[in-house]
Amino acid sequence: MSFSKQIAVLYHIFYEDTILHVEEQLKALKSFNPFYFFNISADAPDQAEIRTMLQQHFNDAVIITSSNQGKDIGAKLLLIHTCLRLNIEPGWFIFLHDKKSHQALNASTWKQDLMTIADPRNIDMIKGIINDNTDYGIIAPGKQVKEETIEKGNFISTNSTILQRLLDEYNLAPKDFRFVAGTMFWARATAYLNFFKAHDALEIRRTLEKGNIVDDFSGTYTHSWERLLSWIPSCQGYTIKTI
Amino acid sequence: MNLPVIFLTIPYTDAIHSIKKDVKYESGVNIFIDQPAVNVAELYRFLNNFQHHFVVSVSAATLAAADEKLFADVYLLYCLSASTGMNENRIYIYVEPIGNGAKSASQKLKSYFYSQGEMNVEPVAIGYPIQEVLVNNTLFIKYTSLLAMNRELSAKYSGEKINQVIVSLPSNESMAGIAGQLAAAMTNNPSLRSFIELVSLRMEYDWTLAQSGLWKSRAHLYLSFISLSKKVGEKQYYDVLDWYKKEYEVLPLWYKRFGHILKWLTGNKKISFLLGGKKLKTTGSKSIDKQ
Numbered sequence: 001m002s003f004s005k006q007i008a009v010l011y012h013i014f015y016e017d018t019i020l021h022v023e024e025q026l027k028a029l030k031s032f033n034p035f036y037f038f039n040i041s042a043d044a045p046d047q048a049e050i051r052t053m054l055q056q057h058f059n060d061a062v063i064i065t066s067s068n069q070g071k072d073i074g075a076k077l078l079l080i081h082t083c084l085r086l087n088i089e090p091g092w093f094i095f096l097h098d099k100k101s102h103q104a105l106n107a108s109t110w111k112q113d114l115m116t117i118a119d120p121r122n123i124d125m126i127k128g129i130i131n132d133n134t135d136y137g138i139i140a141p142g143k144q145v146k147e148e149t150i151e152k153g154n155f156i157s158t159n160s161t162i163l164q165r166l167l168d169e170y171n172l173a174p175k176d177f178r179f180v181a182g183t184m185f186w187a188r189a190t191a192y193l194n195f196f197k198a199h200d201a202l203e204i205r206r207t208l209e210k211g212n213i214v215d216d217f218s219g220t221y222t223h224s225w226e227r228l229l230s231w232i233p234s235c236q237g238y239t240i241k242t243i
Numbered sequence: 244m245n246l247p248v249i250f251l252t253i254p255y256t257d258a259i260h261s262i263k264k265d266v267k268y269e270s271g272v273n274i275f276i277d278q279p280a281v282n283v284a285e286l287y288r289f290l291n292n293f294q295h296h297f298v299v300s301v302s303a304a305t306l307a308a309a310d311e312k313l314f315a316d317v318y319l320l321y322c323l324s325a326s327t328g329m330n331e332n333r334i335y336i337y338v339e340p341i342g343n344g345a346k347s348a349s350q351k352l353k354s355y356f357y358s359q360g361e362m363n364v365e366p367v368a369i370g371y372p373i374q375e376v377l378v379n380n381t382l383f384i385k386y387t388s389l390l391a392m393n394r395e396l397s398a399k400y401s402g403e404k405i406n407q408v409i410v411s412l413p414s415n416e417s418m419a420g421i422a423g424q425l426a427a428a429m430t431n432n433p434s435l436r437s438f439i440e441l442v443s444l445r446m447e448y449d450w451t452l453a454q455s456g457l458w459k460s461r462a463h464l465y466l467s468f469i470s471l472s473k474k475v476g477e478k479q480y481y482d483v484l485d486w487y488k489k490e491y492e493v494l495p496l497w498y499k500r501f502g503h504i505l506k507w508l509t510g511n512k513k514i515s516f517l518l519g520g521k522k523l524k525t526t527g528s529k530s531i532d533k534q
Contacts, residue, residue, distance in 0.1 A: 016461070039322075042327075042328065042361075043457065043460065043461070043464075044457070044461075045454050045457040045458045045461055046454060047328070047457075048246070048325075048329075048450070051325055062287075062323070063295075063323075063325070064319075064322040064323050065322055065324075065327045065328065066322045066359075066360075066361075067359060067360030067361045067362070068360065069359060069360025070360075074360070078319075078322065081315075081319065082319060082322075082323070085283040085284065085316070085319055086283060086284045086287055087284045200315070202315045202318070202319075202359070203315075205359060206358040206359060210360050212464065212467075214471065214475075
């Protein structure tokens, strides 16, 4: 199978130093001849320089600048919406962002694990997975695939109320409540395009919280949509492949 | 930075009919949205000719007739622009006549942008058709007046804090022709050249000032990260401690002692706990070495 223009890299940039290593980070993905979509946070200093360098590194990349609303989840929703409005419908998305999670004790390992999806050593394996299996909706690093805890049929995390509300509102019934913590994974684009053609991604983005919010102490729409982004393929019968 | 400060006004309906591949203009473009539905994909192809240096304007009448899809498209265009933020986040609303519906159109657009987290976007109402007017550091001027800029006019505007020039175009001229005339005028008309250089400097100054504000916010953010990581770390520490107390400390002493012996027998425990703190490395039935 030819992968040319079958992949869209959706990358959210929040930190100003990301531009120094993003080209190297995405080097292995060049063999796919992908579409590149970047969102630069409007909070990032030197954004004009970041944009110019992105254009130099990634010819024809679609670059947007947007508010820090919903953190990387808001950015990914906006990038999916951009894809749809530009009539670009690839076979797979690769969701990425420059995760640092300074508040997390395991931030460094977390990021390293997540970036294995763009590691040159894994690319042939991922190509094989995509070619061989039509049931996978998500390909993700195994260590970061978590399961939302359910006790007696109810969510029990800080996000429980919002999660239940969203499942009801969007009529979603995931068969699998695992999700990729950090939201960096290969995603079957059809599943997302189907969903977001029916439910405007920008409308959803309006409901997300502003700024650098966390869910350690109370639930958020942003962290709830982090879960839902992993569950959308499951609702359409696709499964998660861990690597 | 060498970013454009001149933006040529083109109605959306004309723009999507004049898409040309591999043409690059040095100026930016002011896309005037004059109908309630926008084909963003086609428009994006047109904007390639300007390296995506564009600003967005929309007529109040169009906004009044539009549903939220147009607001969403205006927002997407705003995000796609390489000039976003460089005109102090302004979006122009053309009103005919001035005052008619301007306030409600501005408010609706502002509310939509606010809901997308864009707190500083400022819709600015402008009378249409455009006359030569200076509004919020933006000079609106006719194309012929710009080309004919003389020393007096240049001097008049040099005292203002202009950081953007939006030019209305004659309808009978091709974009390539206009770009050619503008480039020639920049070479041949020193008053125009010095005026545009001044505007560029002002734009760079304002942009640098805005960036310095972002750097300050970033410094505060990093400080808040330090504080947050302490708070989270502390919470996780007490969570573990609570768990330890609830799950382990409550066990009877004989049970814990037995557990130690079991660990020692399986090679997972040093013998020190049996020898009053003397550090003897042992692995149960394996060899014992004095430390």
